[in-house]
Amino acid sequence: MENSNNQNNKITKKDLNKVFWRMQCLNFTNNFQSMQAIGFLSSFVPVLKRLYHDKPKEEKVNAMKRHLQFFNSHVNADALILGISAAVEETTSEDEKETVTAIKTGLMGPLAGIGDSVLKFTWLPICGSIGASLAFSGSILGPIIMFLMYNIVNVGTKYYGIHWGYSKGIELISGSGSNVLQRLSNMANVVGLTVIGALVASVVKVNIIAKISAGKNTIKFQDMFDKVMPGLFSLLVTIAVYQILKKTNGKHAPLLILSIMIISIVLTYLGVFG
Amino acid sequence: MINAILVSVWAGICALDDLGTQMIRRPLLISAVVGLLMGDLKDGLLIGATLEVMWMGVGNVGAYAAPDLISGSAIGTALGIASGGTATAVALAVPTSLLAQQLLILYRSGIVYLNPIMDRVAETGDFDKVFRINYIPMLLTFLIRAVPTFLAVYFGSGAIKSVVNALPKQVMTGLSVAGSIIPAVGIGLLMLMMMKKGELWVFFIAGFTLAVYLKLSVLPVTLISLPMALIYDYATQKANSAKDNSESDSKIVNEEEEYDL
Numbered sequence: 001m002e003n004s005n006n007q008n009n010k011i012t013k014k015d016l017n018k019v020f021w022r023m024q025c026l027n028f029t030n031n032f033q034s035m036q037a038i039g040f041l042s043s044f045v046p047v048l049k050r051l052y053h054d055k056p057k058e059e060k061v062n063a064m065k066r067h068l069q070f071f072n073s074h075v076n077a078d079a080l081i082l083g084i085s086a087a088v089e090e091t092t093s094e095d096e097k098e099t100v101t102a103i104k105t106g107l108m109g110p111l112a113g114i115g116d117s118v119l120k121f122t123w124l125p126i127c128g129s130i131g132a133s134l135a136f137s138g139s140i141l142g143p144i145i146m147f148l149m150y151n152i153v154n155v156g157t158k159y160y161g162i163h164w165g166y167s168k169g170i171e172l173i174s175g176s177g178s179n180v181l182q183r184l185s186n187m188a189n190v191v192g193l194t195v196i197g198a199l200v201a202s203v204v205k206v207n208i209i210a211k212i213s214a215g216k217n218t219i220k221f222q223d224m225f226d227k228v229m230p231g232l233f234s235l236l237v238t239i240a241v242y243q244i245l246k247k248t249n250g251k252h253a254p255l256l257i258l259s260i261m262i263i264s265i266v267l268t269y270l271g272v273f274g
Numbered sequence: 275m276i277n278a279i280l281v282s283v284w285a286g287i288c289a290l291d292d293l294g295t296q297m298i299r300r301p302l303l304i305s306a307v308v309g310l311l312m313g314d315l316k317d318g319l320l321i322g323a324t325l326e327v328m329w330m331g332v333g334n335v336g337a338y339a340a341p342d343l344i345s346g347s348a349i350g351t352a353l354g355i356a357s358g359g360t361a362t363a364v365a366l367a368v369p370t371s372l373l374a375q376q377l378l379i380l381y382r383s384g385i386v387y388l389n390p391i392m393d394r395v396a397e398t399g400d401f402d403k404v405f406r407i408n409y410i411p412m413l414l415t416f417l418i419r420a421v422p423t424f425l426a427v428y429f430g431s432g433a434i435k436s437v438v439n440a441l442p443k444q445v446m447t448g449l450s451v452a453g454s455i456i457p458a459v460g461i462g463l464l465m466l467m468m469m470k471k472g473e474l475w476v477f478f479i480a481g482f483t484l485a486v487y488l489k490l491s492v493l494p495v496t497l498i499s500l501p502m503a504l505i506y507d508y509a510t511q512k513a514n515s516a517k518d519n520s521e522s523d524s525k526i527v528n529e530e531e532e533y534d535l
Contacts, residue, residue, distance in 0.1 A: 027293040028411040033386040041392070042405050049401045057399040064396035064404070068389075075296060121331070121467050124300070128326050129492045131302050135323035138316055142323065143306040151297050186510065187503040189468045190477050194499035196464055197481025198492060203327045204461070205454040231486045237455060242462040250466050253332060253459055254341055254372050260455050261368065265448030273451045 011050050016162050018046035035072035047086045073108035074115030079158040081107050083165020114185045122192035204234040209274035278428035280311040285348040286420030301325035305351040314355045321351045321363040328456045331464035342378055345419055346371030349426045356431040357438055361446045364453040377418050385411050
């Protein structure tokens with residue numbers, strides 16, 4: 001560890017805030033070849049500038065090339081990785097720089113998974129469904145509340161991700177820290193699935209109007225299902241769709257949606273739905 | 275005309291947000307503003323809420339190219355309001371999203387050419403030049419959503435109206451039925467991501483039961499699920515640490531045996 005005592009080469013809070021603002025553009029350059037690499041570098045520049053402003057050109061070029069290697073994670077997780085990378089860049093000497101790449105590459109997969117399961121699959125659906133249920137009743141509060149709920153977390157994780165990543169970076173990812181993230185992801189799955197279960201009841205609405213007339217008695221299919229459990233048919237439809245998706249690894253969702261449209265129209269024609 | 279311009283500019287702004295700040299990006303927020311611009315907030319909210327639950331788990335998964343919710347929501351909502359109906363909006367939003375998705379794939383393959391440019395910038399060793407590379411894709415991503423939206427809204431509304439009027443009633447009814455079944459796809463995709471262990475099914479069923487029998491909405495269900503999540507976490511922790519303990523116990527035993535030399 002060769003830490004120059006030169007105060008000019010220490011990353012400041014201001015630099016990290018610059019990273020936060022630049023990070024808002026991280027995904028514009030996301031492409032199929034290097035994914036988020038260009039975005040990562042362009043967000044990371046304030047840090048590199050601070051550390052390399054008095055270094056020879058060759059080292060500057062190497063620093064940039066180092067961060068142009070393939071990189072892809074979840075945008076909110078990127079904040080944490082940017083912060084941690086800043087800490088690692090600051091504490092390594094020029095010939096230890098593989099560490100930076102190694103840590104970045106090691107983090108991007110697991111953190112993307114956690115970012116997805118906590119934010120995209122749990123928090124966003126919760127905000128969306130609360131907002132939507134308000135909007136269904138014609139209240140302008142729906143989108144407003146959804147916007148606030150989601151963005152307190154969205155902007156918060158980005159801002160604090162960078163600062164925490166820098167100050168606590170190393171302990172966050174080694175030892176007990178990684179365990180905490182894993183547990184968070186587990187808990188998010190439980191909350192998410194419970195909420196999704198509730199959503200099935202309120203969102204997937206199937207109304208069967210088909211009935212069989214036998215003499216005086218008419219059997220209504222809807223009533224038959226509802227006697228077993230209200231909303232049972234919705235649950236069965238959802239589980240069926242889930243099984244189809246599971247068989248195809250979720251690749252053919254658009255096709256499935258179009259099929260549902262066609263089947264619905266046909267069954268409405270035949271008088272099953274209405 | 276004015277409406278078409280306003281909606282397309284809004285779609286462009288949402289496109290910038292989708293790749294940048296990621297603060298809007300969802301149908302409910304996009305459609306509500308479209309409703310505001312078109313002077314029919316109530317319909318905008320209704321269509322937005324319908325699309326929001328319909329696309330609940332869609333457009334979120336990084337692994338596959340998701341339907342383009344932005345163009346779909348903006349165009350669907352604008353034309354739905356113009357030709358009066360949630361069913362129309364849903365019917366239009368789906369194919370539009372799927373078509374616009376192809377444009378996105380083109381865009382993301384196209385900007386591969388930024389990589390060699392960026393490599394050249396890196397060779398100069400000048401940090402100040404780096405950020406400028408973002409301006410090209412910014413412009414592109416704005417246009418790629420704004421232009422199709424403008425064309426669709428400007429030329430589409432008349433055509434859509436006559437098509438909707440010509441269709442038999444069952445088709446429109448069928449489409450609204452589809453609109454209330456399609457959320458199952460989004461929910462299914464979410465389940466696919468979260469159902470990491472078979473035992474997690476019980477939480478899914480519990481959530482469903484709370485909503486069906488107690489008529490609870492999402493917020494109370496979320497709050498009830500928190501203690502369940504905590505208990506589940508502690509239980510799995512205990513199981514894991516028990517394993518660890520037994521392992522470390524055997525380690526200690528091994529060490530003691532070594533000391534017996």
